[in-house]
Amino acid sequence: MSARIDSVRIGVVTFPGSLDDRDAARAIRIAGGEAVELWHGDSDLKNVDAVVLPGGFSYGDYLRCGAIAKFAPVMSLIIEKAHQGLPVLGICNGFQILCESHLLPGALTRNDHRHFICRDQKLRIESTDTFWTSDFEVGQEIVIPLKNGEGGYVADEKTLDQLFAEGRVIATYQEVNPNGSYRDIAGISNARGNVVGLMPHPEHAVEALTGPSLDGIPFFTSAVRALVGAS
Amino acid sequence: MARVVVNVMLKPEILDPQGRAVQGALGRLGLTGVTDVRQGKQFVIDLDGELDAHRSATLDKLAGELLSNPVIEDFTLTVSD
Amino acid sequence: MARVVVNVMLKPEILDPQGRAVQGALGRLGLTGVTDVRQGKQFVIDLDGELDAHRSATLDKLAGELLSNPVIEDFTLTVSD
Amino acid sequence: MPSAQPDLEQPFAELGLKPDEYERIKEILGRRPTSSELAMYSVMWSEHCSYKSSKVHLRQFGEKAPKTDALLVGIGENAGVVDIGQGWAVTFKVESHNHPSYVEPYQGAATGVGGIVRDIISMGARPLAIMDPLRFGAANAPDTHRVLPGVIAGVGGYGNCLGLPNIGGELVFDESYAGNPLVNALCVGSMRHEDIHLASAKGVGNLVVLYGARTGGDGIGGVSVLASETFDADGPAKRPSVQVGDPFMEKLLIEATLEVLHAGLVEGIQDLGGAGISCATSELASNGEGGMHVWLDRVPLRDASLSPEEILMSESQERMCAIVTPGHIDAFMEICAKWDVEAVVIGEVTDTGKLVVQWHGEEIVNVPPRTVAHEGPVYERPYHRPSWQDALQANEPTASVIPRPESGEQLKETLLQLIGSPNLASKTWVTSQYDRYVLGNTVLAQPEDTGMIRIDEETGLGVAIATDCNARFTKLDPYNGAKLALAESYRNVSVSGAIPLAVTNCLNFGSPEDPEVMWQFAEATRGLADGCLELGVPVTGGNVSFYNQTGETAILPTPVVGVLGVIDDVERRTPMAWNKDSDGELIYVLGDTSDEFGGSEWAHIHGHLGGMPPKVDLQREKLLSEILVAASRDGMITAAHDISDGGFAIAIAEMAMRAGTGARLWIPDNIEPFIFLYAESTGRAVVVIPRSEELRFTEMCAARGLPAERVGVVDSGLGVDSGFPGEQVIVMGDYFTLTLEQLRETHEATLPAIFNS
Ligand SMILES: Nc1ncnc2c1ncn2[C@@H]1O[C@H](COP(=O)(O)OP(=O)(O)O)[C@@H](O)[C@H]1O
Numbered sequence A: 001m002s003a004r005i006d007s008v009r010i011g012v013v014t015f016p017g018s019l020d021d022r023d024a025a026r027a028i029r030i031a032g033g034e035a036v037e038l039w040h041g042d043s044d045l046k047n048v049d050a051v052v053l054p055g056g057f058s059y060g061d062y063l064r065c066g067a068i069a070k071f072a073p074v075m076s077l078i079i080e081k082a083h084q085g086l087p088v089l090g091i092c093n094g095f096q097i098l099c100e101s102h103l104l105p106g107a108l109t110r111n112d113h114r115h116f117i118c119r120d121q122k123l124r125i126e127s128t129d130t131f132w133t134s135d136f137e138v139g140q141e142i143v144i145p146l147k148n149g150e151g152g153y154v155a156d157e158k159t160l161d162q163l164f165a166e167g168r169v170i171a172t173y174q175e176v177n178p179n180g181s182y183r184d185i186a187g188i189s190n191a192r193g194n195v196v197g198l199m200p201h202p203e204h205a206v207e208a209l210t211g212p213s214l215d216g217i218p219f220f221t222s223a224v225r226a227l228v229g230a231s
Numbered sequence B, C: 001m002a003r004v005v006v007n008v009m010l011k012p013e014i015l016d017p018q019g020r021a022v023q024g025a026l027g028r029l030g031l032t033g034v035t036d037v038r039q040g041k042q043f044v045i046d047l048d049g050e051l052d053a054h055r056s057a058t059l060d061k062l063a064g065e066l067l068s069n070p071v072i073e074d075f076t077l078t079v080s081d
Numbered sequence D: 001m002p003s004a005q006p007d008l009e010q011p012f013a014e015l016g017l018k019p020d021e022y023e024r025i026k027e028i029l030g031r032r033p034t035s036s037e038l039a040m041y042s043v044m045w046s047e048h049c050s051y052k053s054s055k056v057h058l059r060q061f062g063e064k065a066p067k068t069d070a071l072l073v074g075i076g077e078n079a080g081v082v083d084i085g086q087g088w089a090v091t092f093k094v095e096s097h098n099h100p101s102y103v104e105p106y107q108g109a110a111t112g113v114g115g116i117v118r119d120i121i122s123m124g125a126r127p128l129a130i131m132d133p134l135r136f137g138a139a140n141a142p143d144t145h146r147v148l149p150g151v152i153a154g155v156g157g158y159g160n161c162l163g164l165p166n167i168g169g170e171l172v173f174d175e176s177y178a179g180n181p182l183v184n185a186l187c188v189g190s191m192r193h194e195d196i197h198l199a200s201a202k203g204v205g206n207l208v209v210l211y212g213a214r215t216g217g218d219g220i221g222g223v224s225v226l227a228s229e230t231f232d233a234d235g236p237a238k239r240p241s242v243q244v245g246d247p248f249m250e251k252l253l254i255e256a257t258l259e260v261l262h263a264g265l266v267e268g269i270q271d272l273g274g275a276g277i278s279c280a281t282s283e284l285a286s287n288g289e290g291g292m293h294v295w296l297d298r299v300p301l302r303d304a305s306l307s308p309e310e311i312l313m314s315e316s317q318e319r320m321c322a323i324v325t326p327g328h329i330d331a332f333m334e335i336c337a338k339w340d341v342e343a344v345v346i347g348e349v350t351d352t353g354k355l356v357v358q359w360h361g362e363e364i365v366n367v368p369p370r371t372v373a374h375e376g377p378v379y380e381r382p383y384h385r386p387s388w389q390d391a392l393q394a395n396e397p398t399a400s401v402i403p404r405p406e407s408g409e410q411l412k413e414t415l416l417q418l419i420g421s422p423n424l425a426s427k428t429w430v431t432s433q434y435d436r437y438v439l440g441n442t443v444l445a446q447p448e449d450t451g452m453i454r455i456d457e458e459t460g461l462g463v464a465i466a467t468d469c470n471a472r473f474t475k476l477d478p479y480n481g482a483k484l485a486l487a488e489s490y491r492n493v494s495v496s497g498a499i500p501l502a503v504t505n506c507l508n509f510g511s512p513e514d515p516e517v518m519w520q521f522a523e524a525t526r527g528l529a530d531g532c533l534e535l536g537v538p539v540t541g542g543n544v545s546f547y548n549q550t551g552e553t554a555i556l557p558t559p560v561v562g563v564l565g566v567i568d569d570v571e572r573r574t575p576m577a578w579n580k581d582s583d584g585e586l587i588y589v590l591g592d593t594s595d596e597f598g599g600s601e602w603a604h605i606h607g608h609l610g611g612m613p614p615k616v617d618l619q620r621e622k623l624l625s626e627i628l629v630a631a632s633r634d635g636m637i638t639a640a641h642d643i644s645d646g647g648f649a650i651a652i653a654e655m656a657m658r659a660g661t662g663a664r665l666w667i668p669d670n671i672e673p674f675i676f677l678y679a680e681s682t683g684r685a686v687v688v689i690p691r692s693e694e695l696r697f698t699e700m701c702a703a704r705g706l707p708a709e710r711v712g713v714v715d716s717g718l719g720v721d722s723g724f725p726g727e728q729v730i731v732m733g734d735y736f737t738l739t740l741e742q743l744r745e746t747h748e749a750t751l752p753a754i755f756n757s
């Protein structure tokens, strides 16, 4: 574990109904960054260098997951800055919010088997050309928890082709496709690689005691390292 | 007083696991000849006063941005009084 | 070929948290005067051949037992061809 | 005085009050009750809220309570509070939502979780985890197919959305629960000692704040009336109103409540559960200065047409009540607004000794709150030993009643049958619908023997909880059956290395008006109280659910017992299974095995219930626990798993499947293989010991008088020699060999095959 680099400030947004915000903050600290609490009603990003949209059920996931959260005051700032290159990682509900906000293409729908599913999921890292995956190797297999009710990634054929062609699929499900995601997609990025959405939960795989592995840590160290390099 | 009903359905090309499950169940429970089932959402919205052009436009916009996700869903909107 | 649409709504006295959430969001996003929103489900069922009395009765029964739970929900059923 | 209408016949019977109860109300008030007073008394004096049939028996939990310093708050509050050291306290409790879950499985189960979580918040604790002991009718029965998926989705839907990990539970099938499923929910929370809050309205002039969801017409008299009656034999036709839960609102309620508590803005607090505002106001007043004035018309409503009686009785979910000083009220309201939680001052604390409720200027209630909350009727229900009890106990599952397997092949088939039977099959179909990771403190969860969570990240302080009850044992012998439930739960906590500290329980029984059911209840409570005294673990709280019967047939008496243990550092926990580095480590059985099959899983799969349950020896359980804790503390063992349902063979199979590595086992000479493999003698556990620790461990057992027998060795290389090259296998002496793959397939296929269709 690297020493705490207090100059790297990563914001974690808490929406009403966010659940994994404390876990995301813990993961950032373990990766050597400083976690900064952001509130959905904030109209200021507190000078953070990057943002994590954590998992949970923002606004109860009523209507559609992420549909109401995208209109939160803090989101208009994040959307604007993300277009300018601010690194943003959306995990699970955060991924749903990024799709609803059109920062990422496609959408997440009800699992094909219609149940919530919590399992230790094997993934293959497909792209390391993003802000959040550079500490992995392409082809690396990892196991991290997955837990969602609406995690089926869908998009039209053209978009799917484009995502693969441009290397924007960052991880795919291995052995089991747990939710019916098209082409086993577990996570994607935008063209620039600063915005990443991931359905499984790397923040729950950062301690041997509580997670199935330590495979989640590189998502956060990737960001910390890139930001240290940048400053 | 106006009542607006917005129906939201998954686009035909998007898999509808709930509709599929209902189709299976209907068949098992004795309803023959079901060729397709789609499950959507219905919003019944009650509004005070007249539904003027401005509010009507807002409603239409929100039906397409908030109540449905254009990437995967279509909507219809009907007004009754 | 018949198309049957079943709309299922929570009974008026039952809490509808989703409807409440939508009502709040509509208000925040600029739609004024919303007095109530209820969110329900819609099933669009396509059937082969004629909808005879027997199948019609089965459908009605299943709408009340499978598609809705009479303890908390009401349903309406409309047939179009 | 509220005006009475003397000519009107009062509907006390419809509200569930007996004529003599109605007479007592008139006596207390010295007049006829108003309709609102009648509404309040009827819900508060219901079986569910007043414990009128169980009170005389539950007293033993206090009277026989072992001396302990661990109990910071005892029975009688929303939940007991236990000191776990380092300034930390935990509170935990289990409650039933059986009847609502039968009527509307999803919402019934969901609101069951919601209700128990509010109990925990109202003590000032942050809720940390959920467990769900469940019972259903036969797995393949159509009604189970209706009820079970909805219940699981409801427990998961609410708990997942709330952000509480599910760390364990039970799933048991037995025909007796057809039409009467049991949905019990447990919540555990933690707090610093100084944050403990109690439900009392102190300080004259302090304000009564109602906050959370609006009050609606759903569930009026639901929990209390529903839980206090037997269903008609024709089931859910008579469908009473049920509540719909809003877990998102509950999540906001938790955050807002913890924030106001930590800001020091709250004098007293109470959740709104069964009996709603009637319960909260009368209990708060009765526990505090003794008086309260309530303006009922200030209650925010979802449905403007509700009558005051309905508002008093409504069991709408996600509401809380707090007592706040006038100086703190603005800060309180601000925090609620931050979390989008509606809050309204509905009353004021007084010292008049009266609970006065006004409705648009008119006084509609004026009663001494104690008479509503604490001085309800108490019944000494008649009870007697059932006439059939002797015959039942005499019907032992001996070899002449059920033929016993003898050959290797038969013994192997028995293992496969058991491990694939619905009660012993893998519970993954259920538990994969629950989030076990959220909050990042889950150290052990299903399929481990206990759920364990970390309380303090700095020190690693944690707690472990298990819930258990083999209700077949309780049917055969309610007194010892309850002790057996306690013993199993205590043992499940101990194998993880935690020290058992406190007990909660949920007593699920048939109708208390049936003297035979009442006897089961009396015996079980006596057994549990005696057992707790002997083990030195106090009962901190619990719940009684009566009327779990259809027509004349009651469910198996099911006293679910939850034991909480503390572990000073979760890093030293003992998992249930060996690991990939365990090759060559030794497998020991601790305790004695004898020919005990009454109420066993083996008898159950043969459709037999009779005989005596296994002997229970709580001194032995205590010794076993001490050895397991010492072994964990000194790093002597790699794994420990308790032996219970299905016996030793099932325990070993579960360990091997979890480990993914095989083992070679042998059966001691002095015992019949069938008995060794499948008997359910208690006070036993399997432990795995590195060779370097063998001497130290066995000497400790010998010195303390705990039988320990070496029965096997972990071995990942048995595939080739046993004819399964490339596979992990367990070799059971000369009797049989099974690949882990075969075991796993059988174990995991059962529930999906039944419930995925
Ligand atoms: N309804 C449930 N919810 C959550 N976990 C469950 C449920 N039913 C069973 N489990 C878990 O499955 C595992 C096996 O259950 P069981 O065999 O009853 O355990 P034990 O015999 O050790 O008490 C345990 O970890 C238990 O907590």
Ligand SMILES: [Mg+2]
Pocket: D448, D449, D492, D641, D642, D644
């Ligand atoms: Mg166990």
